Amino acid sequence: MKILVCISSVPDTTSKINFTADDTRFDTTGVQFVINPNDEFGLTRAMWFKEKQGAVVHVATVGDQSVEPTMRKALAIGADEGIRVDATPTEGLFVARQLAEVVKNGEYDLVIAGRESIDYNGGMVPGMMAAMLNMNFVNTCISLEVEGNQATAFREIDGGKEKIEASLPLIIGGQKGLVEESDLRIPNMRGIMMARKKILNVIPAVEAKQTSKEIKFERPAPKGEVKLIDAENLDELIELLHNEAKVI
Amino acid sequence: MSVLVYTESEKGKFKKNAFEVASYAKEIADKTGAEVTAVAFHAEEAEMLGNYGVSKVLHIQDDALKTFNAKAYAAVLAEVAKNENASVIVVSSSTDAKYMAGILAGALEAGYATNAVAGPENVSPLVVKRTAFTNKGYMFTELQADKNIIGVSNNAYGTHENSVSCSVEAFSPKLSDEDFGTKSVEIDQVVGKATIADADVVVSGGRGLKGPENWGLIEDLADVLGAATACSKPVSDLGWRPHGEHVGQTGKPVASNLYIAIGISGAIQHLAGVSASKVKVVINTDPEAPFFKAADYGIVGDAFEVVPKLTEKLKEFKAQNA
Numbered sequence: 001m002k003i004l005v006c007i008s009s010v011p012d013t014t015s016k017i018n019f020t021a022d023d024t025r026f027d028t029t030g031v032q033f034v035i036n037p038n039d040e041f042g043l044t045r046a047m048w049f050k051e052k053q054g055a056v057v058h059v060a061t062v063g064d065q066s067v068e069p070t071m072r073k074a075l076a077i078g079a080d081e082g083i084r085v086d087a088t089p090t091e092g093l094f095v096a097r098q099l100a101e102v103v104k105n106g107e108y109d110l111v112i113a114g115r116e117s118i119d120y121n122g123g124m125v126p127g128m129m130a131a132m133l134n135m136n137f138v139n140t141c142i143s144l145e146v147e148g149n150q151a152t153a154f155r156e157i158d159g160g161k162e163k164i165e166a167s168l169p170l171i172i173g174g175q176k177g178l179v180e181e182s183d184l185r186i187p188n189m190r191g192i193m194m195a196r197k198k199i200l201n202v203i204p205a206v207e208a209k210q211t212s213k214e215i216k217f218e219r220p221a222p223k224g225e226v227k228l229i230d231a232e233n234l235d236e237l238i239e240l241l242h243n244e245a246k247v248i
Numbered sequence: 249m250s251v252l253v254y255t256e257s258e259k260g261k262f263k264k265n266a267f268e269v270a271s272y273a274k275e276i277a278d279k280t281g282a283e284v285t286a287v288a289f290h291a292e293e294a295e296m297l298g299n300y301g302v303s304k305v306l307h308i309q310d311d312a313l314k315t316f317n318a319k320a321y322a323a324v325l326a327e328v329a330k331n332e333n334a335s336v337i338v339v340s341s342s343t344d345a346k347y348m349a350g351i352l353a354g355a356l357e358a359g360y361a362t363n364a365v366a367g368p369e370n371v372s373p374l375v376v377k378r379t380a381f382t383n384k385g386y387m388f389t390e391l392q393a394d395k396n397i398i399g400v401s402n403n404a405y406g407t408h409e410n411s412v413s414c415s416v417e418a419f420s421p422k423l424s425d426e427d428f429g430t431k432s433v434e435i436d437q438v439v440g441k442a443t444i445a446d447a448d449v450v451v452s453g454g455r456g457l458k459g460p461e462n463w464g465l466i467e468d469l470a471d472v473l474g475a476a477t478a479c480s481k482p483v484s485d486l487g488w489r490p491h492g493e494h495v496g497q498t499g500k501p502v503a504s505n506l507y508i509a510i511g512i513s514g515a516i517q518h519l520a521g522v523s524a525s526k527v528k529v530v531i532n533t534d535p536e537a538p539f540f541k542a543a544d545y546g547i548v549g550d551a552f553e554v555v556p557k558l559t560e561k562l563k564e565f566k567a568q569n570a
């Protein structure tokens with residue numbers, strides 16, 4: 001089985017988010033970039049397929065040179081080879097077009113992407129890829145098994161889960177649950193050394209239709225002071241929730 | 249020209265988000281001189297959508313489409329979008345809608361903005377305000393394709409009654425086996441109970457509750473309020489609660505009217521994912537817990553004493569205000 005894991009490089013979850021003075025761009029000063037958590041779950045699951053079922057695992061990203069450390073980390077975790085489409089992602093459809101091209105040329109059986117990137121929260125790339133490639137697709141995937149040409153997956157739905165069967169080739173949008181939290185791997189010294197020697201192919205972007213444009217960013221409004229209520233005076237809380245906040 | 253909406257139902261009953269996306273679409277339609285057309289699958293009383301500005305419902309009753317299938321539903325919407333010459337398609341942020349709309353956007357090469365948090369900023373060109381960085385910021389996106397999709401954040405726009413005359417037409421989509429792809433084998437879903445995605449109130453517990461045996465506290469409070477239950481990440485990692493209840497940046501987003509956080513410290517990843525909730529209440533023994541800076545109302549106190557009392561008092565309140 002040949003697997004491609006799509007990796008987006010995102011600000012670490014503890015990052016403070018700032019924008020440039022004219023609010024047109026995200027200010028990356030001082031921000032630490034990591035593998036998107038949803039992709040990290042997927043990469044970990046791919047490692048399981050590699051170790052238990054002999055799968056070959058490639059990782060792909062669309063990004064400029066600044067995302068290479070994130071890709072080296074993915075290689076250090078155990079991916080065999082990396083591909084970087086050398087372009088600054090402008091929108092979901094652009095990224096999906098690039099990755100679809102990589103999938104087509106690499107003839108992958110399984111494409112593991114994430115439910116969403118925690119930076120722009122698009123939640124669209126894997127579905128778009130599935131449409132472009134006419135491949136089966138399972139989103140919000142919380143469990144995945146593959147036997148031969150057949151995959152069994154669970155996906156999270158509102159209020160529960162759904163068991164799905166599909167044949168390969170398949171794309172999934174993974175998330176927490178796909179592997180246990182304790183199975184996530186921190187690259188060790190050996191992995192890091194080996195990653196330096198692994199192939200990270202840099203390829204040019206293909207033409208894609210432009211469908212949107214970011215105009216500006218805005219910070220959330222500052223939060224007012226919390227109203228503290230005495231633990232002995234719960235009637236006051238109920239009164240406030242009823243008459244002031246009007247939520248009960 | 250029409251503005252298209254994908255209206256979701258559960259066991260034949262429209263979900264609240266069906267009326268929310270219809271309301272959203274109506275605003276765009278009014279501003280562009282268009283009409284709202286809805287696509288509904290196996291819905292009872294489809295004409296109800298007329299109360300929210302929908303002029304025409306294309307009603308699909310096809311046994312193969314009884315269970316949601318993202319690829320097939322996307323194929324139906326793509327077909328309708330072409331037939332109706334729709335320039336804008338509005339969908340909700342439910343798990344199913346997000347699943348379907350990504351495929352639809354790829355198939356139509358549409359512009360697509362997810363997590364819209366307000367009505368359209370502008371309709372020509374079409375500009376929407378959406379969340380980014382899990383509510384740590386907002387961005388304004390201009391959609392420039394000839395077909396554009398807007399995903400409305402749960403509970404962000406609300407339902408607005410706007411009664412118009414509404415025709416319901418049966419619609420039979422042209423589908424082949426190819427349009428299905430994946431097969432649903434089994435669905436394990438709690439029905440009739442509020443879910444984190446669509447509940448007005450969410451009651452959430454953290455590590456401060458000490459263990460799964462104490463979750464009765466959370467459930468009792470949730471029951472009185474008709475609320476969904478949720479938890480912080482470590483609580484689901486420890487197996488005290490199912491993964492599906494984990495909320496925050498790497499879990500489910502919460503955008504309820506009221507969010508009650510009990511024994512949750514308020515780490516940045518947790519707050520990011522729940523901050524779209526309109527009113528937040530925190531109950532925590534530690535007055536220095538970061539959640540107090542993000543909450544509207546706070547009680548410094550022991551959950552094991554405060555929560556049962558609050559539940560009792562709310563029961564009395566509900567009995568009086570029923």
Ligand SMILES: Cc1cc2nc3c(=O)[nH]c(=O)nc-3n(C[C@H](O)[C@H](O)[C@H](O)COP(=O)(O)OP(=O)(O)OC[C@H]3O[C@@H](n4cnc5c(N)ncnc54)[C@H](O)[C@@H]3O)c2cc1C
Nearest residue numbers: 454455456480481496497498511512513517518533534551
């Ligand atoms: C990459 C990454 C992603 C993450 N994503 C998420 C996410 O999506 N969601 C999330 O929740 N977390 C997330 N986290 C974890 C987050 O950083 C915190 O560790 C977590 O939110 C803490 O959970 P907690 O508040 O339940 O526990 P704690 O931080 O242990 O807090 C427990 C709180 O309970 C209070 N308490 C104790 N006893 C009582 C009592 N008797 N009555 C009342 N209060 C009491 C304490 O004062 C304390 O404030 C993420 C972390 C990382 C690194």
Ligand SMILES: Nc1ncnc2c1ncn2[C@@H]1O[C@H](COP(=O)(O)O)[C@@H](O)[C@H]1O
Nearest residue numbers: 008061062113114116117122123124125
């Ligand atoms: N620039 C990118 N490079 C590689 N994969 C990406 C990129 N952006 C998004 N993805 C993949 O698509 C998933 C969903 O991203 P998004 O649609 O941007 O929220 C991510 O979890 C990744 O797996």
